[in-house]
Amino acid sequence: xxxxxxxxxxxxKCNLCTLxxxxxxxxxxxxxxxxxxxxxxxxxLKDPAFFDYALKYCLNxxxxxxxxxxxxxxxxxIQSARIKYGSQAKKKGLRGLRDWTLASxxxxxxxxxxxxxxxxxxLGTRPVKAVMDAVLAVDKHRTFPKYSRQKFVSWFRKQDQxxxxxxxxxxxxxxVNYNYPDxxxxxxxxxxxxxxxxxxxxxxxCCGVALMSNGFADKARKQGTVNLDSMRKAVSAGEQVLxxxxxxxxxxxxxxPDVLGLDNSEIRDSLMLATKWLYTKLSxxxxxxxxxKDFKMKVVYHTACHMQKMGWQIYSIALLQMIPxxxxxxxxxxxxxxxxxxxxxxxxxxxxxxIGSKLFADVEDSGADIVATDCETCKWQIEMSTGKTVLNPVxxxxxxxxx
Amino acid sequence: xxxxxxxxxxxxxITGAATLRDCALRGLSSLLIERGDICDGASGRNxxxxxxxxxxxxxxxxxxxxxxxxxxxxxxIASNCVEPTEGLFISLPEDGLDYQANFIQKCRxxxxxxxxxxxxxxxxxxxxINPRIIGAVKVPDAAVDPFRLVDANILDARRHGADILKFxxxxxxxxxxxxxxxxxxxxxxxxxAREVVLAAGIWTAGLAREAGxxxxxxxxxxxxxxxxxxxxxxxxxxxxxxxxxxxLVPGDxxxxxxxxxxxxxxxxxxxxxxxxxEVELLLREGEQxxxxxxxxxxxxxxxxxxxxxxxxxxxxxxxxxxxxxxxDHETRDGVPGLIxxxxxxxxxxxxxxxxxxxxxxxxxxxxxxxxxxxxxxPGSEGRKPRFIDPFNIRAAIGRxxxxxxxxxxxxxxxxxxxxxxxxxxEIAYAVKEFGVRNVSDxxxxxxxxxxxxxxxxxxxxxxxxLAGELGVDPEGLVxxxxxxxxxxxxxxxxxxxxxxxEYMQKVNRNEI
Numbered sequence: 001x002x003x004x005x006x007x008x009x010x011x012x013k014c015n016l017c018t019l020x021x022x023x024x025x026x027x028x029x030x031x032x033x034x035x036x037x038x039x040x041x042x043x044x045l046k047d048p049a050f051f052d053y054a055l056k057y058c059l060n061x062x063x064x065x066x067x068x069x070x071x072x073x074x075x076x077x078i079q080s081a082r083i084k085y086g087s088q089a090k091k092k093g094l095r096g097l098r099d100w101t102l103a104s105x106x107x108x109x110x111x112x113x114x115x116x117x118x119x120x121x122x123l124g125t126r127p128v129k130a131v132m133d134a135v136l137a138v139d140k141h142r143t144f145p146k147y148s149r150q151k152f153v154s155w156f157r158k159q160d161q162x163x164x165x166x167x168x169x170x171x172x173x174x175x176v177n178y179n180y181p182d183x184x185x186x187x188x189x190x191x192x193x194x195x196x197x198x199x200x201x202x203x204x205x206c207c208g209v210a211l212m213s214n215g216f217a218d219k220a221r222k223q224g225t226v227n228l229d230s231m232r233k234a235v236s237a238g239e240q241v242l243x244x245x246x247x248x249x250x251x252x253x254x255x256x257p258d259v260l261g262l263d264n265s266e267i268r269d270s271l272m273l274a275t276k277w278l279y280t281k282l283s284x285x286x287x288x289x290x291x292x293k294d295f296k297m298k299v300v301y302h303t304a305c306h307m308q309k310m311g312w313q314i315y316s317i318a319l320l321q322m323i324p325x326x327x328x329x330x331x332x333x334x335x336x337x338x339x340x341x342x343x344x345x346x347x348x349x350x351x352x353x354x355i356g357s358k359l360f361a362d363v364e365d366s367g368a369d370i371v372a373t374d375c376e377t378c379k380w381q382i383e384m385s386t387g388k389t390v391l392n393p394v395x396x397x398x399x400x401x402x403x
Numbered sequence: 404x405x406x407x408x409x410x411x412x413x414x415x416x417i418t419g420a421a422t423l424r425d426c427a428l429r430g431l432s433s434l435l436i437e438r439g440d441i442c443d444g445a446s447g448r449n450x451x452x453x454x455x456x457x458x459x460x461x462x463x464x465x466x467x468x469x470x471x472x473x474x475x476x477x478x479x480i481a482s483n484c485v486e487p488t489e490g491l492f493i494s495l496p497e498d499g500l501d502y503q504a505n506f507i508q509k510c511r512x513x514x515x516x517x518x519x520x521x522x523x524x525x526x527x528x529x530x531x532i533n534p535r536i537i538g539a540v541k542v543p544d545a546a547v548d549p550f551r552l553v554d555a556n557i558l559d560a561r562r563h564g565a566d567i568l569k570f571x572x573x574x575x576x577x578x579x580x581x582x583x584x585x586x587x588x589x590x591x592x593x594x595x596a597r598e599v600v601l602a603a604g605i606w607t608a609g610l611a612r613e614a615g616x617x618x619x620x621x622x623x624x625x626x627x628x629x630x631x632x633x634x635x636x637x638x639x640x641x642x643x644x645x646x647x648x649x650x651l652v653p654g655d656x657x658x659x660x661x662x663x664x665x666x667x668x669x670x671x672x673x674x675x676x677x678x679x680x681e682v683e684l685l686l687r688e689g690e691q692x693x694x695x696x697x698x699x700x701x702x703x704x705x706x707x708x709x710x711x712x713x714x715x716x717x718x719x720x721x722x723x724x725x726x727x728x729x730x731d732h733e734t735r736d737g738v739p740g741l742i743x744x745x746x747x748x749x750x751x752x753x754x755x756x757x758x759x760x761x762x763x764x765x766x767x768x769x770x771x772x773x774x775x776x777x778x779x780x781p782g783s784e785g786r787k788p789r790f791i792d793p794f795n796i797r798a799a800i801g802r803x804x805x806x807x808x809x810x811x812x813x814x815x816x817x818x819x820x821x822x823x824x825x826x827x828x829e830i831a832y833a834v835k836e837f838g839v840r841n842v843s844d845x846x847x848x849x850x851x852x853x854x855x856x857x858x859x860x861x862x863x864x865x866x867x868x869l870a871g872e873l874g875v876d877p878e879g880l881v882x883x884x885x886x887x888x889x890x891x892x893x894x895x896x897x898x899x900x901x902x903x904x905e906y907m908q909k910v911n912r913n914e915i
Contacts, residue, residue, distance in 0.1 A: 009631040009700035010899055012906050013822065013856040039821055042656045042854070043798060045633040050797055070902075 008077060010070040011038035017064035017074055022335040023057050026354040030057040033064035036081075037074035044081055051085035057351070058082075059339035060213060061305035076258045083217040083259065098136040102341040103214035106206045106223075109147065109178030116147040139349035143384055145179040145376075152181035156200060159188060164197025168277070169234040169241045171227075173248045174206050175376040183244055186398035187274055191242075193403055194278070194287035199239060201230035207248040210341050212259065224262045227252060231267040241267065242274045244394050246374035247340065249273050250306035273374060275393050276315040282322060290402040295325040299396065300368040302359065302382065303333045304375035316374055316393045323400045329366060334359040338381035353385065360385045372396055408434045408566075410763050411586055411596035413573050413610060414603035415439075416446035417549065417749055420556035421756035421775070422602055427563035428778065429760060429771035434594060435557075435565065436586065438572035440844040441837060442553040445604050446749065447847055448675065448707030450627060450661050451654040452638060453477060453485055453547035454750040457492060457517060457540075458645065460509040461502075466726050467513035469751045474543060476753060476776045477552075483783040483804030484551040488653055490544025490638035491525060492517075493536045495691060498643045503538050506642060510542065517542050531635040531693045544638040546653050549749055550847050551802060555780035558806075558836065562781065569838060576614045576741070583614055583732075583740035598763045601743040604710040605672050611743060616736045618743060622669050623709040626677035627661030628685050628895065631700040631855045634658050639692050648688030655802075655850065656823070657702065660689040667708070677704035679894045700899045702855060703891030710745050727751060729758050733766075742766075782806040798824035802850060809836070819868055820861045822854020827868055834872045842884035845869060857888050859907035885911060 017033040018024060024032045031040070036055050043050035055078055064074040101108060112119045122128050123144045133140035152172050161167075168191055176184040188198050205227055208220030231241050231252075243249045253271055256262040264271075281287040299320060303313040313330075320328050337355030342348050363371055363386045371382055371390040379390040410426050412419045415437025426433040437443070456470030478485050494503050503519070510517035518541045525539035526532065532539075561567060572589040576599060585595035601607045608620040633653045641649035652659045663681050682704050689696045712728045728746035733739040744759035757773045764771055779785060782804030795818050800807050815828030833839055833848040842858070842865055845851050851865055852858030858865070862881055870877035885907075892904055908914075 009855055011855065012899075012903050013860050014906065015860070035818075035821060039824070039854075042632045042822075043801075043824070046653070046656045047801070050801075052797075 007072055008038040008041045011072045012070055014069065016067045016069060020063045020067040022061060022063065022337065022355045023059055023351065027057055027351050029054050033058075033074045033078070037064070037077040038072055041077050041081065044085060048085045051081060053086070055082055055086065059305070059335065059337075059342060059355075061335050061339060062309040063305055063335065066309055073258060076255075079212065079255070079259045082215065083212065086215060094135055095137055098138060098345070099214040099341075100216070101136075102138075102344055103210040103216055105174040105178075105210055109174055112147040113149065113151050113178050116149040120146045133346060137346040138344055139346040141349060141384070142344050143380070145175065145380060147178055148181050150181065152177045152184040153200065155181055155185065156188065156198075159198075161192075161197035161199070164192070164195070166195060167197045167199050167239050169199045169201060169231075169239045171201060171204060171231075171241055171243045171248065171252075171271075173243065173245045176244060180376070183392050183395055186395050187242075187244055189403055190274075190278070190289070190394065190398055190401065193289055193401060194281065196287075199234065201227070201241070202233050203230045207251040208260075209247055209251040209255070212251075212255065213340055213342065217260065221260045221262065224252070224256050224260055228256065228262060228264055228267065231271065235267045235270045239270075240277065241271045242277050243271070244274050244374075244392055245376055246273060246304045246307045246310070246312070247377065250310055253310070273312055273315065275319045275374065276312055278397070279315045279319040279322070282319070289397075291324050291400055292402045293324075295323065295400040297325065297396065297399075298327045298367065298369045299372050300329045300331050300363060300366045301393075302331050302336070302363070302371055302373040302378060304373055304378045305335050307374050308333055313374075316372070320372060320393055320396065323397065326396070326400065329368065331359065331362050331366070334362070336378045336381040338377045340377050343377075343381060352381070356381060356385055363388055370396065407595040407597065408432045409596065409767055409769075410434075410598045410600060411436065411594055412600045412602055413586065414601070414606070415441045415553075415557075415567070415569065416444050416602070416604055417442075417553050417556070417752040418446075418604070418744055418747065418755050419600075419602035420553045420560065421752045422600055422744065422759050423560040423565050423567070424556045424563075425756040425760040425773060425775050426763065427560040427565040428774045429764065429769065431763070431767075431769065431771070433560070433565040434568060434596070435560070436568045436571055436573055436588065436594070438570070438589070440569060440839070440847060441557055442550050442847050444606070445707040445710065446549055446553055448627075448705055449549060449625070449749055450650060450652045450659050451547055451549050452650060452652045452749070453545040454748060455490060455543040455545075456513055456515050457490070457506070457510050457542040457544065458640065458650075460513045460515060461506055463726065464509070464513055467510070467515060469727070469754055470748070471513060471515045471543070473751050473754050474545065477547065477750070478545065480776065480778065481547070481552055481555060481780045481783050482785065484548050484555060484780070486546040486653070488544070488546050488637050490542045490640060491529060491532065492540040492542060492640045492642035493525065493532055493692070494538035494642040495533060495535055496537050498641065500538050502644065503540060503642050507540060510540075515542060529635055529637050529639070531695055532639055533691060533694055538642065540642060544640070546638065546655075547749065548655055548802075551782070552749070552780075554837065554848060555782055558781040570840060573610060576610070578614065581738065583738060597740070597767045599741050600759055600763065601741070602745070602759070604745065605669065605708045607710065607743055607745050608669070611732075611741075614732070614738055614741055616732050616738055616741065618730065618745075619713060620669070620745070621711045621713040622667050622672050623711050624665045624667040624675060624706055625662035625709060626681040626685065626704060626706040627659055628677070628682055628689075628704045629702045630658040630660065630696060631702050632656060632658070634693055634695055634699055641692060646688070648685040649692065651689060651692050651696075656854075658699075660685055660696065664709075672708045675706040675708060676890050677706045677894050681706075682894045700855065701895040702857060702900070703888070704894045705891050712746050727755050727758065729755070729762065731762060795824060795826055796828075799826065799829050803829075803832075806832070819864055820849075820851045820854065820858075822856050822861075823850040823852075825849050825851045830865070830868055831872060834869070839869070840873075842866060842869060842880050843887050852884065852888065856903060857892065857907065858884060859903060859910055862911065881911070
């Protein structure tokens, strides 16, 4: 089903993966990518009892895979092992409830949106944070992303796209839909300005990244199947599927086939981040945007781990560099430490912050107005840990364009 | 002249070790002499297959019955060395199903529970097997770790008072008035015993000749290849007349495919290695069992010698009885004081030991009864620690069972060999319990360097740690070990194995 264990023997034991693992540096309990991946897999194939619960510390950042000179799917192997052997470790009681809640982005978003001010208010209060910390083990330092009163899709339904004759399909993701519709609105405005209408998928579900990392692989597989069916329809209608979240994109492009065993070959090449699409079209002269003359912004770009894995940071960076008046510095590639829902858990908070400390220092020292990144969870982490505002490159572009 | 033992056993393979244990448990004063390390010869160069007897059911009913009896005993007394994987005998279209019908019948006659199962069910149980199968039979085969089994016998014998002399060759048998009364060693010592038992596998013939006794032995070479991980969870056999490369065994964390069977000159037995031609043959046939073997990384190839005793030296060794051969040289050759135990299999070694010890007891007038089938071996006492322990010692628990209680993980929990998760504590244990000389010896008692990197990355560290324990020069340890590993890597030098080997060279020449 999964390809996780297929190429463990290409590992030459060179340990380059160990050198780049952000978790190993801060957590002596984590055996590291080589031991947790190919070394451990040999033993797990003999007896699942060799599964080590310390594998839960893997951030799934895939930096090990980027470093591996033998193309061993180390991160996939660890993810697959957690799914295959970690089920008995599934937490019961309140921590189980917490993991389920953190993983169920769709459901929680749907419930929260209509009562957004209430939820936002309650989640932000000290007593509630203290209770969540003590009872649910959600770290009290964390700020939950605010829920939006109006979902992105509700706004979108009122947008008339019928005037266009060329379309792209937008996978908005949970964050845009429930928490941050402004990013989606910017995306639609940009596409319209470039002469493209926007369609949504026939049916969109959460990409499943939070489900996978919290041990709900079956549910992730079900949701992935729904997403892939919808994307196949869009792609066969000649539309590309664009996104504004690097992690959703990475999950659907790579984790679907490699970890969940879902075949996405028909849509994989048509699924991409909006920044890649925009840069490619703009640089080829196929679309045109009117940039404002008075735009000024000092920006540092943070490469999210999954961007690095896809190798697509070059598109986001090049796109930002096209903006007149934008002063861009690219930061060293360091993990921010949050790794999706990982950093929200009380037991992981210390590791999260220790891993991110190098990045936070770089951000603070940069003197930038804005931090740009393609990942929403990096955004939460950097905003919480540095006090700087973090924007998606698409939002920055929208600010620089004259509509 | 040193003290007189009741019995001296020559040969530190499974037969000698099991005989030593049996003698010790019966209260005989016993000494085992081995020219190299424990498990240095054929006992460490086989499939690691705990036969159900199914393999022999068609041609050798008696052998099959012995196997199934011993199979059941070893599962109980050596539970930590045996992994109850169960086995499948698969039929491909070219094999037909005629053999299968007879095979099941013969298995049942020998008391082996052989169950025909639907090919689809077999593929569900074991997705790795050739999907072209037309039939499958489930039998109680299992995997047995030969290194651990021999070690456990040695430990039990020593803990019951037996003496062990390793790295000491027997250079001659001492005779007095036509009776064998002891042995002379390469170190110039003479040890006296009331009975001397030859249990030296293929090397038995040479020792017997010393005493003027002729045993006609036929060395039959068997080559095997080791794949880097487990491709199948069951022992996979081909359901046809025994042939080359028709058994794949999941041994510990690897897969072992074998064997070939070729008559070889006795002079070659000291330097056995698999040839590229044998590897090619094994692979070609092995792919029929499990197609993914075609692209699974091979770690190394090796060869062992079956100590077959034959009447007809013209055969190829496969049709020769692999039955147990117990020779009472007093009655057979008029040489009292000398007994030979040979033939047999890893699976039946305990029974061989019982037969040999029964004869020893008869000769020296002891009435002690055999207890080896009833008593658990060290590490298999049935109180195996549960997997709640830190990651770095789980592999050690898997290997040594309760023996891990003798390892000081508090002071030696650091992993030295990462492929096989061998810690400093396990190395110290092996040095103390087994008296190793070098890294190859250490490997046999721990699995150090037996993983996919074959020691590329840990050898220098292992050598430093071992040199510290032994007080010797680490450079020499590194050199000897790499030479020995290289022997098994050369015949399989392609693909990932080649990449690893190049890496190994660079690392060890300090180029990386």
